[in-house]
Amino acid sequence: MHRSASRTPPMGWNSWDSFGTTVTEDEVLANAQVMAEQMLPAGWDTVVVDIQWYEPTARAGGYNDHAPLLLDGDGVQMPVEARFPSAAGGRGFGPLAARVHDLGLRFGVHLMRGIPRRAIDAALPIPGTDATTADIALPAGHPAARCPWNSDNLGLDFSDPASQAWLDLQIERIVGWGVDFLKVDDMLFPYHHDAIEALAAAISRAEERHGRDVTLSLSPGTHLSLAHLDHLRRHADMWRISDDLWDRWEDLDAQFTRLARWAPHQRAHGWADADMLPLGRIGVRAERGQPRHSMLTAAERRTMLTLWNLGRSPLFVGGDLPSSEDDTLADLVNTEVLAVGRDSHNTTELLREDDLIVWGATGTGPREGTRWAGVFNTADGARSVRVPLTSTGLTSAQSPGAGAVTELWTGRAIDIDPADPYAVLELDLDAHGTALLCTT
Structure with missing residues (x-):
């Protein structure tokens, strides 16, 4: 079991709202620099590279079907060197994580549930087992095999012990780069009990091996029910309670009801997540919309931050920090407001x-x-x-x-x-x- 380490709601920056699948190393470091200089004293401490950092043909505005993912010899994803040049020579995210750590911050990456289709096709031997990567995926017709919105992976068949062996290898390698935060997608809709438990076990082993706590975030939260609360608390640090949220009043308005349902259950080591804050300059090369400053008004921005803090949601801003407005950054570091999320109960x-x-x-x-x-x-x-x-x-x-x-x-x-x-x-x-x- 993964022993959750988050005593207060996690806070950080995520590349998705601004850069979708296309963020570069320079952009990650530019945002990390602003966070370290202007936001770290207020508690913002994590920088997350979102989906498809291993996809050489990644583009703004969607996913490529059956994309040519970059994998190592065991089928584990590797950063694309054209976007992350410090990964050259098989170093993975180790050099980038080290630079983020040198700024006093934590470093995170996104993963999809399951195993890459390219690894399955390659039938790679799984160390310590007699199986190959061709043996451990769920058959394509199985209802848990496919993600409904991304074709990169197939789900793992955990009735085969070799699936856990490969997952342990994947997570150990990624955590070994210096990764402190894992956002793992396609876990909650539908709710994949077996994949969540296997992932938590793999993270626990990697934490023990590397002597470091790893925060586990699960997504997306479409129709997520309180029926899963105890299971989530045992295996994760934070979990989404909605589908993707964008800079529209109707998206924000819908979170009042969701957070009202989850807020009474918020407590240390397990946080219901109302999703990223689409604040500042977003859409630079994102899945949705053109480059823009958030379409939420200043009043709506403060409503969002007030609600997220009263609801004790994790706070992950999605705007490109170097090109965001000063007023937005000032609101994000209002320590009296942030104290509500950090130091309250009975919300x-x-x-x-x-x-x-x-x-x-x-x-x-x-x-x-x-x-x-x-x-x-x-x-x-x-x-x-x-x-x-x-x-x-x-x-x-x-x-x-x-x-x-x-x-x-x-x-x-x-x-x-x-x-x-x-x-x-x-x-x-x-x-x-x-x-x-x-x-x-």
């Missing part, structure tokens, strides 16, 4: 009426005694709202004991008496906007 949706949603959370650890409330306007126009203070969780008639109320995005003190059980908050909220309130 829950408290109220939902018409276009008004209220969330609450209480502090723990260094924030013991702090209370937070997020007040959200999901209407398409600006509006003034009135909310009884006791409906926010900031104070109550039974336990008033709260200090002054502050709005954390603006730093503005709210003119209200927290000890008054009849006090009413009056807030002016932008369309799709939020106020994040705090008392201590």
